[in-house]
Each structure stands twice: as C-alpha cells, then as structure tokens.
Amino acid sequence: MPQNETITGLGLDEYKYGFVTEDQPVFKAVPGLSGDIVRQISHHKEEPEWMLDFRLKALDVYYSKPMPKWGGDLSKLEDTLDEIYFYLKPQDQMERSWDDVPQEIKDTFEKLGIPEAERKALAGVGAQYESEMVYHSLKEQWEEQGVIFESIEDGLAKHPELFRQYFSTVVPTHDNKFAALNSAVWSGGSFVYIPKGVKVEIPLQAYFRVNAERMGQFERTLIICEEGAEAHYIEGCTAPVYSTDSFHSGVIEIVVKKGARFRYTTIQNWSNNMYNLVTQRALVHEDAKMEWLDGNLGSKLTMKYPSCFLVGERAHGEILSIAYAGDGQHQDTGGKVIHAAPHTTSQITSKSISKGLGRSSYRGLCKVYDGAEGAKSNVECDALLLDEQSRTDTYPYIEIDENTASIGHEATVSKVGDEQLFYLMSRGLDEAEAMAMIVRGFIEPVARELPLEYAIELNRLIELEMEGSVG
Amino acid sequence: MSEPLLSIRGLRAKVEGEDAEILRGVDLDLQRGEVHALMGPNGSGKSTLAKVIAGHPAYEVTAGEILFEGEDVLELEPDERSRAGIFLAFQYPAEIPGVSIANFLRTAVNSRLDEGEEMDVFGFQRTLAEKMEMLKMDPGFATRYVNDGFSGGEKKRNEILQMAVLRPALGVLDETDSGLDIDALKVVARGVNRLSEADEALGVLLITHYKRILNYIQPDIVHVMMAGRIAESGGASLADKLEAEGYDWLQQTAAV
Ligand SMILES: Nc1ncnc2c1ncn2[C@@H]1O[C@H](COP(=O)(O)OP(=O)(O)O)[C@@H](O)[C@H]1O
Ligand SMILES: [Mg+2]
Numbered sequence: 001m002p003q004n005e006t007i008t009g010l011g012l013d014e015y016k017y018g019f020v021t022e023d024q025p026v027f028k029a030v031p032g033l034s035g036d037i038v039r040q041i042s043h044h045k046e047e048p049e050w051m052l053d054f055r056l057k058a059l060d061v062y063y064s065k066p067m068p069k070w071g072g073d074l075s076k077l078e079d080t081l082d083e084i085y086f087y088l089k090p091q092d093q094m095e096r097s098w099d100d101v102p103q104e105i106k107d108t109f110e111k112l113g114i115p116e117a118e119r120k121a122l123a124g125v126g127a128q129y130e131s132e133m134v135y136h137s138l139k140e141q142w143e144e145q146g147v148i149f150e151s152i153e154d155g156l157a158k159h160p161e162l163f164r165q166y167f168s169t170v171v172p173t174h175d176n177k178f179a180a181l182n183s184a185v186w187s188g189g190s191f192v193y194i195p196k197g198v199k200v201e202i203p204l205q206a207y208f209r210v211n212a213e214r215m216g217q218f219e220r221t222l223i224i225c226e227e228g229a230e231a232h233y234i235e236g237c238t239a240p241v242y243s244t245d246s247f248h249s250g251v252i253e254i255v256v257k258k259g260a261r262f263r264y265t266t267i268q269n270w271s272n273n274m275y276n277l278v279t280q281r282a283l284v285h286e287d288a289k290m291e292w293l294d295g296n297l298g299s300k301l302t303m304k305y306p307s308c309f310l311v312g313e314r315a316h317g318e319i320l321s322i323a324y325a326g327d328g329q330h331q332d333t334g335g336k337v338i339h340a341a342p343h344t345t346s347q348i349t350s351k352s353i354s355k356g357l358g359r360s361s362y363r364g365l366c367k368v369y370d371g372a373e374g375a376k377s378n379v380e381c382d383a384l385l386l387d388e389q390s391r392t393d394t395y396p397y398i399e400i401d402e403n404t405a406s407i408g409h410e411a412t413v414s415k416v417g418d419e420q421l422f423y424l425m426s427r428g429l430d431e432a433e434a435m436a437m438i439v440r441g442f443i444e445p446v447a448r449e450l451p452l453e454y455a456i457e458l459n460r461l462i463e464l465e466m467e468g469s470v471g
Numbered sequence: 472m473s474e475p476l477l478s479i480r481g482l483r484a485k486v487e488g489e490d491a492e493i494l495r496g497v498d499l500d501l502q503r504g505e506v507h508a509l510m511g512p513n514g515s516g517k518s519t520l521a522k523v524i525a526g527h528p529a530y531e532v533t534a535g536e537i538l539f540e541g542e543d544v545l546e547l548e549p550d551e552r553s554r555a556g557i558f559l560a561f562q563y564p565a566e567i568p569g570v571s572i573a574n575f576l577r578t579a580v581n582s583r584l585d586e587g588e589e590m591d592v593f594g595f596q597r598t599l600a601e602k603m604e605m606l607k608m609d610p611g612f613a614t615r616y617v618n619d620g621f622s623g624g625e626k627k628r629n630e631i632l633q634m635a636v637l638r639p640a641l642g643v644l645d646e647t648d649s650g651l652d653i654d655a656l657k658v659v660a661r662g663v664n665r666l667s668e669a670d671e672a673l674g675v676l677l678i679t680h681y682k683r684i685l686n687y688i689q690p691d692i693v694h695v696m697m698a699g700r701i702a703e704s705g706g707a708s709l710a711d712k713l714e715a716e717g718y719d720w721l722q723q724t725a726a727v
Contacts, residue, residue: 418529423565425549426525426558427575427633428582434550437578441569441616 032082035059038184045153045187048160058173058183065177071332071363072301077247077275084247142200147231148193149204152220155191162193166224170253170283170309178277182218182251189219189250194229194260203232203265203451217247223254225262225288234265234454247275248299254282256290258312263291267454269461270299272328278304286312286341293449294321296331297461305363307336310344310375317346322446322458325358325390326465334364334395339375339405350381351446353439354390355466362394362411370401378408384442385415386435386466436463474541476674477501477524477641482535484523492533493519495699501641503672506688508710510680511696512718517678518562520696521645524676525559526552539641554583556640560630560647562678567617572629573599575617576636583637602635606662623650631662641674642666648684660687682714697721 038059042052067074142149148159156163173183190206206221225231248270256262262282270276276299282290292306308317319335337346352360362381383392394411416438424434440447440459447455477499484494493516501507511517523530524537526549537544544552567575576599581590599613606628618626627647634642644663648656664687667673677688685693685707693709694701695718702721703709 417565419565420567422525422527422549423561424567424575426553426561427579427637428550428553429578430548430550430582433578433582437570437575438567441567444569 032084033059033185041185041187047156050164051156054168054173055184055186058180059185061174062177062180062184065174065180068177068303071303072330074275074301080247080275142198145198146193146195147198147200148191150191152186152189152191152222155222159191159193162224163191163222166253166255167222168253170255170281171251171279176279178249179251179279182220182249182279186218186220186251188217189221189252190223190233190235191221192223192231192233194223194225194231194262196226196257197228198226198231199229200231203234206233206235217250219250221250221252223252223262223264225254225256225260227257228259229257230261232263232265234267234451236267236269236454246271246273248278249275250278250280252278252280254280254290256282256284256288258285259287260285261289261291263293264306265293265450265454267295267297267450267458267461268299268302269297270302272298272300272326274299276302276304278302280304280306282306282308282317284308284310284312284315284317287314288312289316289318291318292320292335293446294319294333295446295458296321296323296333297465298324298326299329299331301330301332303332305334305336305365307338307365308346309338309340310346310372311340313341313343315341315344317344319346319348319350320446320449321350322443323350323352323360324462324465325352325354325360327356327358329358331358331360332363333360334362334381336365337367337377339366339368339372339377339402342371342373342375344372344375346377348377348379348381349445350379351384351443352381352392353384353386353442353462354392355386356389358390360392362392362396364395365397365399366407366409367399368402368405368407372402373404375402375405376407377405379410381411382442383411383413384439385413386439387416432466436466439463439466474538475500476503476505476540476672477676478536478538478541479524480536480538482520482523482537483533484519484530485533487529487531493530493699494523496535497696497699497701499694499701501674501676503640503674504667505691506667506675506677508685508690508693509676509678509696510693510710510713511702512680515696516699517680517696518645519699521559521562521643521676521678524552524643525549525557550582553579553637553639558634558637558639558642560627560634560642560644562645562649564618564626564630566619566621568619570617571614572617572632573613576633579633579637598636602632605635605665606632607658608632624652624655627651628655628659631659635662635666638666638670640672641676643676643678645678646680647677648679648681656684657687660684663688682710685710695721 035056038055042055150158168183171179173180192204194200223233254262254264280292284290290308294306296302296304306319310317317337321333321335323331323333325331331352334350335348337348348364350362354360360383364379366377366379368375379396381394385392392413396409398407400407416435420438421434424437425431429437439462447458450458479497479499482494482497483492485492497520509517519530523532526547532545539555539557577595580595584590600610603610603612608628618629621629627650630647647659651659677690690707693705693707695703695713
C-alpha cells in the first residue's frame with residue numbers, strides 16, 4: 001500500500017513522485033559491492049558465460065580507476081556505494097499484459113501515468129521498476145516490420161548474436177569509472193533494434209523508477225538503428241524521497257547507421273538525494289543524424305554529458321539539454337561532440353536554471369580530429385538565475401586539430417530581471433505567474449522539441465520545483 | 472461619482488535606498504474621459520511618475536497619495552493595479568524571450584477573470600486580430616516573442632496593442648511617440664483615439680517631450696514637469712508656447 005501519498009502543498013523543492021510503495025522483492029542482494037554480488041546478478045539473469053566474464057573484468061576496471069576529481073563533489077559517494085543495494089529483482093517474470101502486473105507496481109505506475117500513456121497508443125512501452133523491466137509491450141505493427149523493443153535481458157537471451165555484436169562497442173568498459181561499474185552490475189534497460197529503412201513514427205517509450213531505499217540503479221540500454229531507419233525513444237525516470245543517498249548510473253549506447261535518424265529523449269526527475277552519473281553515447285555514421293534531448297531535474301548531483309561520435313562523412317549530432325538546479329542540487333551537464341570525419345556538423349544547446357543554493361554548470365567538449373575537413377560545430381549555453389544566491393559556471397573544452405573546421409561558442413547568463421517581472425505584473429500577472437512565464441519562455445526552445453504531453457510535464461515539473469520561490 | 476479618475480496629492484518619491492528625491496510633491500487630477508499631456512525636460516521625473524503610478528518596486532513613496540477611482544492604490548501590487556484598470560505603456564518595454572505575444576496577452580486577459588470563469592478563446596482571438604489590424608500589424612506578429620528583437624517602433628506599437636486588448640480605465644503612455652516615424656506615429660495616435668472613442672470614460676496621461684504627437688491626439692490639459700514637480704498647467708496652447716520658447720522660462724517656478 002502506498003504511504004506518504006499526500007504530497008501537495010509542501011512548498012519548496014517538493015518532490016512530486018515522493019511516494020513509496022511497499023515492496024516484496026523476490027531477491028534482494030546484500031548491500032555493497034563484491035565479485036559475489038556480480039556472480040549472483042549474472043546467475044539470477046541466467047546469463048551466458050561471456051557476460052559473467054565481462055562483468056567480472058569490468059569490476060576490476062572499476063576498482064582500478066580513481067574517483068573523478070572534476071565535475072561535482074563525489075567525496076561522499078564511496079560511503080554511499082558501501083550502503084546501497086546493487087540488485088533487486090522485483091518479481092519473477094516479465095509481464096506482457098498490464099493485467100498481469102502486481103498491484104503494488106501497478107499502483108506506482110498508475111501514479112506515474114504510464115497506463116494512460118500506453119492507452120494513447122505509443123509505439124511501445126517498457127517500464128522498469130527497481131532493477132528490471134516489469135512491463136513491456138510493442139505494437140504489433142512494428143513487431144511485424146522487425147522492430148525489436150525488449151528489456152535488455154531479453155535482448156541478450158533472444159538475440160544473442162546481434163546483442164554481442166554491438167554490446168559495449170560504443171561505451172567500452174574502461175571509458176570511465178562509472179561505465180565500468182555499470183558494466184559490472186548492469187540490470188534492466190532496453191534493447192532496441194530498428195531494421196534497415198523502417199521508420200517508426202511514434203515514440204518508443206520507457207519508464208524507470210527506483211522505489212526501494214538505498215537502491216542503486218544501473219540500467220543499460222543498447223540501441224541499433226540500421227541504415228536509413230528512423231525512430232524516437234523516450235525515457236522518463238523518477239525515484240521517491242528517502243533520507244539516505246541513492247545512486248543511479250546508467251549506460252546508453254546507440255549506433256546510428258548510414259543515413260539513419262535517431263532521437264533519444266530523457267526527462268529525469270530524481271529525488272534530492274540521488275547521485276545521477278550517466279554515460280550516454282551515440283556512434284553516428286555517414287549522413288546519419290543523432291539528437292539527444294535531455295532534461296534533468298532534481299538529484300543531489302547529476303553528471304551527464306550526452307555524446308555524439310561523428311564517424312561518417314556528413315554525420316550530424318545535436319544535443320539539446322535543459323537542467324534545473326534547486327536548493328542543494330548540482331547539475332553538471334552539457335555534451336560532447338567528436339568530429340572524426342569530413343563535413344560533420346554538430347550543435348549543442350544547453351540551458352540551465354538555478355534557484356537558491358542550486359548550482360548548474362555547463363561542461364562540454366568539442367573535438368575535431370585532423371582530417372575532419374570542413375567540420376562545423378556550434379555551442380550555445382544559456383543560464384538563467386532565479387535569485388541572487390544561485391550560481392552557474394561554464395567549462396567549454398575545445399580541441400581542434402583541423403584548420404578548416406569552424407567552431408562557434410556562445411554563452412549567456414541572465415538573471416530574472418526586476419524589469420521583466422514588473423513588466424509582466426503591470427499586465428495583471430501575479431509574481432509567481434510572472435516568474436513561471438519567464439522560465440517557460442526560457443525553456444521554450446527545448447520544450448517545443450518535445451511531444452506535447454512531455455512538454456506539458458516538463459513545464460509542470462519545473463513549476464512545481466519553483467513553487468515557493470517567490471517571496 | 473464625481474471624484475477624479477486619478478488624483479495625485481503631494482506625491483514624493485525616491486529610488487529605494489537612496490536619499491535624493493525624484494518626485495518632490497506632485498499634484499495632478501485627471502477626470503474620466505480626459506487626455507492630459509505631461510511634458511518636461513529629460514530627467515525631470517516623468518517616467519518615474521509613470522512607474523510609481525503603476526507600482527514599480529524600485530521606488531519608495533515617502534509622502535502623498537495616489538487615488539485611482541477614489542481608492543488609495545499605494546498599497547497595491549503592480550498586478551493588482553493593473554487588474555483595477557491602470558495601464559502603463561512603457562518607454563522601454565522589457566523583452567520576454569520564448570513567450571509569444573498571443574500567449575502573454577491571453578494570460579493577462581485570463582488574470583482578469585474571476586475564479587471559475589472561463590475565457591472565451593475565440594472571442595480573444597477575434598479581438599486580438601481586430602486590434603492588430605487597427606494598428607496595422609502583420610497577423611504573424613502575435614506569434615513573435617514579446618519585444619524580443621523588436622525595433623523601437625514595433626515595441627511601441629506592441630504596447631498600444633496590449634492597451635487595446637486589456638481595455639484599462641487609465642492609460643499612462645510614456646513617450647509612446649519617441650522613435651516612431653511619422654506614418655507609425657499616425658497609426659499609433661489613431662489607435663489611441665479609437666480607444667477613446669470606444670470608451671468615453673477612458674483617461675489618458677500622455678507623456679512626451681515633443682509637441683508632434685499632440686497634433687494627432689488632442690490634449691484637454693497640458694502639464695509641465697520640472698525637477699520633480701508640476702511647474703505649470705494649461706490648455707493645449709501651453710504646448711505651443713513650450714515649443715516656441717523651450718522650458719527656460721519655467722526654471723524659476725521649479726526652483727521654489
Ligand atoms: N531607478 C532609478 N535609479 C536611479 N536613478 C533613477 C532611477 N529612475 C530615475 N532616476 C533618476 O531620476 C531622474 C528622473 O528620471 P526619469 O523619471 O526617467 O525622467 P524623465 O522620464 O522625465 O526623463 C533622473 O535623474 C534619473 O536618473
Ligand atoms: Mg522618461
């Protein structure tokens with residue numbers, strides 16, 4: 001039964017999805033990390049031998065890498081990692097029909113509005129609860145055309161060759177400490193395959209939710225978009241409020257083949273004690289186009305830099321992100337574009353809003369390799385400060401080894417101005433409405449790119465976060 | 472109801488936290504249906520008066536009162552004053568990127584409705600289109616972001632558009648004429664005149680330091696502001712005298 005259901009009227013930085021559902025997991029590992037835990041995870045998932053080897057090697061890599069010293073404050077993370085559960089399997093098997101999903105989990109998803117979204121005939125819906133996907137479906141129409149949208153576990157079990165061909169090729173284990181950690185203990189996430197030339201017109205949608213206290217979430221998503229194919233994948237994440245810190249470290253790998261287009265949209269709304277360190281990367285081939293649309297709300301610390309590796313001629317990468325840092329939150333976000341082929345182009349647009357003691361930083365890398373003739377990249381970052389205390393920084397890293405490349409970088413910082421507020425109020429809007437309107441205007445360039453219900457949700461979440469921000 | 476629409480008595484104001492007074496005892500009565508011109512040299516306090524009437528938080532009123540329809544408005548927030556019927560057309564309107572004019576005005580119209588009252592969306596759209604046509608504005612203008620990248624003239628027109636849609640009882644127009652070429656000036660002046668015709672009780676306080684606009688909008692009374700006070704008031708002919716002789720002859724009155 002749900003507790004803490006009354007969540008209205010708490011004011012400042014209230015967390016909308018802060019309800020808890022009593023869980024009765026089938027299997028819960030002991031807290032902390034060890035080779036045994038990794039073996040248990042692999043055993044429970046009935047994985048092939050190579051995957052267990054892969055995981056154990058990754059664990060060694062994880063141990064061998066130091067904590068990053070840049071980005072946000074990770075000094076307390078080691079303690080957190082000793083305390084959290086690395087794996088929790090919520091129920092025996094994956095459900096196909098919504099009716100078969102246990103009531104508690106249904107309650108949770110009802111609150112998140114998933115069934116409604118499903119009823120709206122999205123192309124496919126996958127819902128992950130704790131570590132694994134509990135519910136998943138794909139419209140027949142797409143299934144018939146060979147589209148695969150499965151939990152990552154089923155992807156491995158049902159399509160072993162395809163899986164092995166691409167798994168960990170975009171984000172190798174040794175890429176960074178948290179990619180290594182994810183490689184060791186990954187659980188849940190999606191496996192998506194769009195066959196050559198297939199254009200999936202409506203979004204594939206996944207939801208993640210961390211419910212148990214001190215739970216670590218390590219989803220792994222692998223997406224292959226074949227030549228000339230097109231698709232849009234949307235993912236939403238939430239977690240309830242607990243007093244102890246939690247940890248989320250996903251790895252998303254995407255391969256966008258020649259002439260294909262892929263868009264990956266995430267709106268993440270974590271509770272304020274969540275460390276959120278995610279590696280998202282796409283390999284973009286000739287004439288292909290990749291777009292990351294990334295919304296980050298909540299969390300204690302988010303470090304997230306969606307990347308595009310532009311490896312084929314005329315490949316195009318876009319990263320559009322919006323971050324909201326409320327009191328006590330640090331959003332260290334941005335993007336990476338690597339130009340490794342001629343005439344590749346990229347655009348990074350990063351928008352952040354900081355309130356109170358919230359801090360947002362833009363961190364971006366633009367690298368152009370020698371030989372990437374005529375590469376073009378443009379970076380735009382805009383920060384909006386809601387009051388005197390909030391802060392923002394930018395850390396743009398630019399490495400150019402090709403002299404025909406052209407790179408633009410533009411950064412602006414604005415404070416919600418008294419003149420703007422007065423102007424709107426002089427037309428009859430009260431202060432909160434005026435503030436919300438300025439913020440909505442600020443995120444408009446991102447919101448307009450989202451499907452309508454997500455745009456509305458993004459605005460609503462931000463307004464909820466802003467509640468009580470005017471005095 | 473014979474009380475003036477706007478009655479200002481002994482108004483003194485300064486920038487919050489500073490010593491120097493900008494308004495040093497302003498008295499002004501404006502009756503329903505009247506058009507008053509407020510002239511005066513740069514820096515004499517005209518815009519400050521306009522913003523104090525609208526409730527700008529940067530200014531502190533140290534003495535005096537502002538009665539609007541007989542009610543003291545000094546304790547009201549700017550939005551409350553707006554909903555009560557006071558409108559300020561800004562000399563320098565703020566830019567609100569990402570917010571379209573239509574969306575902004577819809578929200579402003581909505582803010583005037585009582586709780587539970589539904590807005591007539593089609594009615595709103597019709598009104599907006601009509602007013603834009605009156606001001607010779609391209610229909611696509613409504614989708615542009617409020618004042619974002621507007622030319623000086625577009626900003627001024629946008630202010631009058633808002634006034635036309637919000638239909639206040641009092642319009643304070645702060646240098647709406649400056650930066651307009653003669654054609655644009657005529658369009659804007661005709662717009663204001665149409666609003667006066669449509670609402671005979673509409674009061675207008677027209678701030679300007681050029682006589683030019685007064686050729687198109689006939690004032691009932693002309694005031695001259697000097698160093699934070701109304702130094703002289705008179706009929707429309709006062710504007711001619713100011714144009715011919717400048718403000719020097721008033722310096723003495725102001726020094727009192
Ligand atoms: N917000 C402010 N901060 C500091 N000084 C101000 C402010 N507003 C007005 N003033 C000063 O008050 C005087 C009158 O300004 P203003 O009302 O803009 O005059 P006008 O509109 O008649 O040209 C000027 O000296 C101006 O510098
Ligand atoms: Mg002025």
